[in-house]
Amino acid sequence: MEKVSSGDVLVAGGGVVGLAVALELGRRGAEVTLLEREARVGRGATAAAAGMLAAAAESPSPGPFFDLAVRSATLWESWAPTLLQESGVDCEMEACGLLRVTTSADRAAELDARRSWQVASGLEVSPLMGPEELRHEVPGLGPDTVAGLLYPGVAHVHSHRVAEALAGAGRRAGVRLELGAGITDLRSDSEGLTLVAGGVRHRARRLVLATGSWGSDLLTRLGVRLEVQPVRGQMVALRPRGRPLPRIVFSDGPYALQKRSGLVLIGATEERAGFAAEPTLEGVQRLTSQAQALLPELGGARFETAWAGLRPFLEGGPVIGALPSDPRVLLALGHYRNGILLAPITAELVASALVDGSSPPELEPFSPGRRLAG
Ligand SMILES: Cc1cc2nc3c(=O)[nH]c(=O)nc-3n(C[C@H](O)[C@H](O)[C@H](O)COP(=O)(O)OP(=O)(O)OC[C@H]3O[C@@H](n4cnc5c(N)ncnc54)[C@H](O)[C@@H]3O)c2cc1C
Numbered sequence: 256m257e258k259v260s261s262g263d264v265l266v267a268g269g270g271v272v273g274l275a276v277a278l279e280l281g282r283r284g285a286e287v288t289l290l291e292r293e294a295r296v297g298r299g300a301t302a303a304a305a306g307m308l309a310a311a312a313e314s315p316s317p318g319p320f321f322d323l324a325v326r327s328a329t330l331w332e333s334w335a336p337t338l339l340q341e342s343g344v345d346c347e348m349e350a351c352g353l354l355r356v357t358t359s360a361d362r363a364a365e366l367d368a369r370r371s372w373q374v375a376s377g378l379e380v381s382p383l384m385g386p387e388e389l390r391h392e393v394p395g396l397g398p399d400t401v402a403g404l405l406y407p408g409v410a411h412v413h414s415h416r417v418a419e420a421l422a423g424a425g426r427r428a429g430v431r432l433e434l435g436a437g438i439t440d441l442r443s444d445s446e447g448l449t450l451v452a453g454g455v456r457h458r459a460r461r462l463v464l465a466t467g468s469w470g471s472d473l474l475t476r477l478g479v480r481l482e483v484q485p486v487r488g489q490m491v492a493l494r495p496r497g498r499p500l501p502r503i504v505f506s507d508g509p510y511a512l513q514k515r516s517g518l519v520l521i522g523a524t525e526e527r528a529g530f531a532a533e534p535t536l537e538g539v540q541r542l543t544s545q546a547q548a549l550l551p552e553l554g555g556a557r558f559e560t561a562w563a564g565l566r567p568f569l570e571g572g573p574v575i576g577a578l579p580s581d582p583r584v585l586l587a588l589g590h591y592r593n594g595i596l597l598a599p600i601t602a603e604l605v606a607s608a609l610v611d612g613s614s615p616p617e618l619e620p621f622s623p624g625r626r627l628a629g
Pocket residue numbers: 267268269270271272273290291292293296297298299300301302303304305306307308309436437438439465466467468469487488489490522523563564565566567587588589590591592593594595596597
């Protein structure tokens with residue numbers, strides 16, 4: 256087996272999280288190699304994502320997760336133009352706003368309560384709206400919608416393009432991308448870390464583990480038990496014939512949003528189906544019939560395609576930071592429904608911890624130490 260010296264830092268996993276971390280480390284002058292087992296970056300959960308940067312809709316209660324998500328959504332505002340400059344790839348960020356709607360009176364009361372703490376925390380959100388106001392925002396809404404909130408600041412991006420942009424900017428910042436490099440072994444000893452990937456041995460001083468739903472396997476090789484579970488999400492893409500969809504529509508069931516290409520994405524199921532990442536007839540049927548109730552005009556849309564991806568779920572939310580048993584290994588795992596949203600803040604926090612040795616207080620609730628102790 257050929258022996259290569261990979262330098263300072265190895266990043267395992269070329270999804271949005273690993274790519275973002277590698278880029279930020281490269282920008283800060285670290286010598287970085289990213290190892291991805293697929294022939295292209297961003298083929299895991301990242302490829303399946305709708306790309307919503309929806310901190311508001313994804314956080315049912317106030318707390319550290321909401322704060323992290325809001326900070327990351329703010330970072331995205333400068334991240335997207337910087338990535339364009341650094342890579343030449345446009346992430347197709349659309350700040351179209353998000354309409355959170357419901358068909359249930361009980362849920363309407365919950366949304367109103369949610370609004371109170373969100374307003375108090377400085378988030379821009381409308382008063383609770385009735386059916387007429389909602390239809391003013393999205394004229395094609397179905398008759399069952401009774402109430403909702405408008406978050407005018409919410410944006411979405413094109414997840415494939417995000418992965419491309421991160422890879423391009425990373426290369427420019429000196430990151431070495433090793434594709435087709437599936438990591439099959441990982442050891443740690445007093446001299447450093449050794450990984451075997453694609454039949455090649457890599458040595459490094461530090462390792463960032465960002466292998467998404469496949470995170471547990473490599474961790475067990477370090478004697479660490481942390482169960483990252485794959486949660487399948489199916490998505491359908493339609494070519495509408497009617498009016499454009501002016502905002503993201505996020506219901507108690509599916510959400511719908513229109514990409515710059517004109518495609519409307521309908522997502523997403525949440526299923527425990529092991530590592531099977533294919534769409535099913537049942538999943539597609541459920542999404543399309545719910546979407547038709549939400550936006551009846553979609554009934555005449557052309558069916559384009561369907562896909563599925565595996566969201567990396569960790570009980571208690573993402574873990575970001577150094578392993579207490581081996582601080583040379585940092586985790587960036589368990590971003591579940593929000594990896595695209597959380598990529599910039601994850602990259603910033605991991606890079607600060609790794610390059611400056613700082614552990615910002617906002618990382619504490621997500622630290623592996625806490626989770627492993629719990
Ligand atoms: C249907 C759907 C819709 C979504 N919508 C949104 C959304 O609107 N907004 C949002 O913020 N998030 C969304 N998400 C969630 C988001 O996609 C994930 O949180 C995010 O992609 C996780 O990124 P990751 O880099 O951790 O994992 P992944 O993207 O899965 O990347 C992990 C990478 O590690 C590689 N890998 C694994 N094992 C190894 C190994 N042994 N050696 C080398 N490489 C390895 C994999 O090949 C993969 O490329 C959605 C997800 C799904 C499925």
